[in-house]
Amino acid sequence: MRLGKANKCETCRTQNPSEGANSCFGRAAVLLFSVRMCATSSAARRRARVAKPSRGRSVRLSPPVVVTELTSNLAEGAGCSCVDLGDSVRLAFVITPRGSGKVREQVREVFSVMRTVLERQPQPMAVTVQTVFLKKARDRAECERAFAECYGSRPPVTNYVLQPPCGGESLAVEAWAIGGKDVRVEHFGPQALAVSYDSVRWVYCAGVTPGASVRGVYPRALDALGRLRAALADAGSSFERVVRTWFYLGGITEPDGEVQRYHELNRARADFYQDIRFHCASLASHAPRGVYPASTGIGMSGNGLVASCVALETQREDVFLLPLENPQQTPAYAYDPSHSPLSPRFSRAVALVLGNYATTWVSGTASIVDAESRHLGDPEQQTAQTIDNIERLIAADNFASHGLKGAGARLRDLAKIRVYLKRPEDLVKCRAVCERRFGPVPAVYAVADICRPELLIEIEGVAFSRFAPG
Numbered sequence: 001m002r003l004g005k006a007n008k009c010e011t012c013r014t015q016n017p018s019e020g021a022n023s024c025f026g027r028a029a030v031l032l033f034s035v036r037m038c039a040t041s042s043a044a045r046r047r048a049r050v051a052k053p054s055r056g057r058s059v060r061l062s063p064p065v066v067v068t069e070l071t072s073n074l075a076e077g078a079g080c081s082c083v084d085l086g087d088s089v090r091l092a093f094v095i096t097p098r099g100s101g102k103v104r105e106q107v108r109e110v111f112s113v114m115r116t117v118l119e120r121q122p123q124p125m126a127v128t129v130q131t132v133f134l135k136k137a138r139d140r141a142e143c144e145r146a147f148a149e150c151y152g153s154r155p156p157v158t159n160y161v162l163q164p165p166c167g168g169e170s171l172a173v174e175a176w177a178i179g180g181k182d183v184r185v186e187h188f189g190p191q192a193l194a195v196s197y198d199s200v201r202w203v204y205c206a207g208v209t210p211g212a213s214v215r216g217v218y219p220r221a222l223d224a225l226g227r228l229r230a231a232l233a234d235a236g237s238s239f240e241r242v243v244r245t246w247f248y249l250g251g252i253t254e255p256d257g258e259v260q261r262y263h264e265l266n267r268a269r270a271d272f273y274q275d276i277r278f279h280c281a282s283l284a285s286h287a288p289r290g291v292y293p294a295s296t297g298i299g300m301s302g303n304g305l306v307a308s309c310v311a312l313e314t315q316r317e318d319v320f321l322l323p324l325e326n327p328q329q330t331p332a333y334a335y336d337p338s339h340s341p342l343s344p345r346f347s348r349a350v351a352l353v354l355g356n357y358a359t360t361w362v363s364g365t366a367s368i369v370d371a372e373s374r375h376l377g378d379p380e381q382q383t384a385q386t387i388d389n390i391e392r393l394i395a396a397d398n399f400a401s402h403g404l405k406g407a408g409a410r411l412r413d414l415a416k417i418r419v420y421l422k423r424p425e426d427l428v429k430c431r432a433v434c435e436r437r438f439g440p441v442p443a444v445y446a447v448a449d450i451c452r453p454e455l456l457i458e459i460e461g462v463a464f465s466r467f468a469p470g
Helices: 041-048 103-119 137-151 217-234 261-273 379-394 396-401 424-438
Strands: 010-013 066-068 078-084 089-095 125-134 157-161 171-179 184-187 192-197 200-208 242-250 294-300 305-314 319-324 349-354 357-365 414-421 443-447 457-466
Touching: 066 414, 078 414, 089 103, 089 414, 103 125, 103 137, 103 171, 125 137, 125 192, 125 200, 137 157, 157 242, 157 305, 171 443, 192 217, 200 217, 217 242, 217 261, 217 305, 242 261, 242 349, 261 294, 294 457, 305 319, 319 396, 357 379, 379 396, 379 424, 379 457, 414 424, 424 443, 424 457
Parallel strands: 125 157, 157 200, 242 294, 294 357, 414 443
Antiparallel strands: 010 184, 066 078, 078 089, 089 171, 125 171, 184 192, 192 200, 200 305, 242 305, 319 349, 349 357, 357 457, 414 457
16 A cells, blocks of 8 residues: 655644643643553453463463543543554543533533543643534534634644534534654644554544535535545545545435435445545455445434545555455445435445554444344334444454454444434433443444434444454
8 A cells, every 4th residue: 555645734743732722721620530541450450350360371461452441530421442552542532511601611621621631641642533513503613713722733633513412412522632652643734634653644534515605415425525535635645545434414314306315425425436446455355346435424413514534544564454244234335226226335344454453443333134224113122233233243253254364353342432313312222222232432422313214323433453363
């Protein structure tokens, strides 16, 4: 895989985002927590629970890749996972402010949590990408100003999506930070950012929207995809390197003329991808129509469209990407036209193997078996079926069936999840199932229409695990 050349960039080593933001905050010790990530008592407690080996045998236990902070250690409404990949460390934040003040004050609460965690890390870290889930469109401008004050000259790329938190709060935030000895962060304007280390370069694009004058879902989706391609090019990458995409579409199940809006998004995506050869090196020779990025296509309030993506550039020979399909599900790109005249072009998951670690992006997943929706009208059963689908998708035996032995993940290897609910009144039932199955993984619960009217729940996530070939 070719390592793209960056240009027109603003380059820095990873920095603590509190620099230049002291005017935002005083001390936040009352709300916050003591964090000892990556070499913490949390990992020690997990190791202590492992059964002792039989006498006379020596067993070396590997520490977990993902360490999730216990809820009792966090500010209310906050969740955080640490992902230790050796040459880099990532933090995944999910924060729903509990304050009832103005949006600006809630943004400061979010940033206070992140800043306190980041300042306790043994190495400088930078927040690279975040998604802000908003209840009201009119709050976006104030939200943007508040985050600009907090982050200063080094802001993350940001999606603002109209998906109200299920608890009725004004906003929720999911954010990622990264640090490491050789980690370098490059900024390419407000919509693109690159992270480089150890001959690997990640490009993150977020908040890409179509031009205001473009009308109709199909032309707007093509326009947004074109702008996403331009943002990637500004950062020295290309669409061929994309491994994960997100499309947030207002009124996703509503009509656009005589066609459902989601179907028009699928038509635009299929046409745009027609001449793109994605550089996922599949080990499976039976892939029916090539390979595509992992993806989420999800509804939001209003009638807008927001697109984002992650791309990978590297020349390392020990790096490859594997698209994954679920043996219990028809590949989305092979759906019968009755589900969508042009089927959705995405893989159920995409796994990256990088040295001794595997990262698995799980696409938006719902209660579908084969190609049919299951457990209609039952949010608990739909949630359980969705989690079953994810568990089977990322399992070691599914990796092996795709030609890759020694890889695979469990539900507890997820660093964070997003749970989209069509009806906010289903939150209690859905969350109970999620907490029972996923454990303490940080989760955001947001109100959003799912791509099929009968589906009530959709879940996505990303897992990190060890790769041990042979």
